[in-house]
Amino acid sequence: MVLCLEDVSKRFGSQTAVDGVSLRLEPGRITAVVGPNGAGKSTLLRMACGLISPDSGLVLYDGVPIGRLGSRLYLYLSAVLEDSSLAYMSLRGWMNLEYQGALYGLSRKQTLERASDMLDRLNLRQHMDKRVGDWSRGTQQKLALVTALLSKPRILLLDESTLGLDVVSKRDFLAEVRRLADDGVAVLLTSHQSDVIENFADDVLLLEHGSSVWSGSYGEFMQQFANGDSTPGVFERVLLGLFDGREGGGTR
Structure with missing residues (x-):
């Protein structure tokens, strides 16, 4: 069973937060959504878990639009959002x-x-x-x-869930997430912490200005943008090269 986002878009007033993005979460894999501030990462995640509805496109769980599932969706999907209280x-x-x-x-x-x-x-x-x-x-x-x-749940969504954690809490939290993925849970996470993605992501979706600019495995991403160099810290340097000077305001 998988979660699919098919060509989803979301606007807030005159601003487009997410523009025609597609994503498929696979069991046993951790997918990281990456992009600068205002890229639409959190908006995408909130559509994925049914907190907000896309203006166009579909969010499907096992081929069924999540709106039809109602509260039953949360028997299969759970989320830990930024500043969860x-x-x-x-x-x-x-x-x-x-x-x-x-x-x-x-x-x-x-x-x-x-x-x-x-x-x-x-x-x-x-x-x-x-x-x-x-x-x-x-x-x-x-x-x-x-x-x-x-x-x-079979799907776990994490929005900046390790932000502000000390090194021990962060290690323990992420080790549990990895264990869950190894047991077949599909994980979608957003993070501005490049080491989290570098050490845990199986797949990467790159967003800019609400649009998908790259999607594939982490290994493919590093092969294309870093010539296969997997040295610690290279992922962050790649992101800086892609987005340096282009961050701006916008909807997360």
Whole structure:
């Protein structure tokens, strides 16, 4: 089962945020959407998860327009957006987790069973008796990932989810994302952190001014733009060469 965006476009007033972009997410692969500020990355992701509707084009899950699925879409798709915040910051971690599980129709026992291994891998268990509002941002983001995965989704969308995380939280978060992809989850991420893409992306979609200017595997991208040089840091230099001096305002 895959998520497809077919020739989607989105305008906000007189401004075109996304212009005729197509993308296919494949199980087991991490696709990175790359581009300067205002390229339309977050708008594309929000269309992919049904938060906003395209003005034209289609978003399909397993060949079915996501509008027809309604809330059932979120049995298959989850997202961790930039600055994800949990609904009840005054509650302890356990209570937030149980509440999120209940939204998926899970019992307390089912929720804890599904979350148990992730809580250990992400070093969260030690925090769960504390108010979530007292946690660091990185710890909150890790719990947001755990709750996003309670439904065992086949598609995971991440919008700048590692921004502001310390090196340990970032490592743990991304290791879990890689594990999920290796287990067959299709992952779509946006990030301004070139090392995240360099180390984790299988495929790349390059956006500029809302349009797709390149799409393919990460290896193909590096072969075309860096003559196959995979030295750490080269990806960032390639992006600087492509977009230096062309960043400007616009809709993300």
